[in-house]
Amino acid sequence: MILKKFAAVLGGAMLLAGTATVGTATAAPAGASACGPQTRISSAEGYAWIAFCDGNTRVVGTVYDTKSDGRCPLVMGYLSGTGGTVNSNWAGPKGDNSPVDIGAAAGRTFVGAGMGYIRC
Template sequence: MSIFKRRLAVPGAAVAALTLAALLLPATGAHAAPPPADSCTQNWSISSGQGYANGKWCNYNTKVVGTVHDTKADGRCPYVRGGLSNGGYVDSDWAGGKGKSRPITLRAPSGTHFTSVSMRSIGC
């Protein structure tokens, strides 16, 4: 009977040790590396009757960053549309009201990249 108890005790001890290791590992494990810095190499600039926008193409055209500006009190708010290599698009937030600006960041879905940026507007 004592052999039977030892056989149960060893697996139980192993399970307890593995559970303890699993709980402590995330707290003492290596920290994740920070994401790599963006590589923004080329400027872009566009304008329309409602405003203008400018910024940079980043990470092999998979990210577009910049600012959109509303320059006209006409009830229209400008935004940027990034055209994608698959025919789709990604829209930025809009800048609302004359004199207002808004930072923009557009990210292309996996497997695509941006091929163009254009200026659009929405009633606001």
């Protein structure tokens, strides 16, 4: 069961590449094409470096677990239209990381991203 805990996502356009940025990197994630700058997002459970790619139809990057708390962080991509989310793989336990590569359904784009977690 995924417990939705949103962090650093509320605001005008939520978290589109660059908004609420803690830092950026110039290199695109491996395997990504036509990506915007990498953006760091975080929560109490960990953090992720992500980039919106291919006209905001993909979110790629890496998610990191930074605490031994029984909660494994993941990235949640927020979809355009009627809403909904697409979740990445989760990272855990503490010290682990996992690649993020999520795609939007046909005809949809990502309008933002945030962090969530599962109990692990």
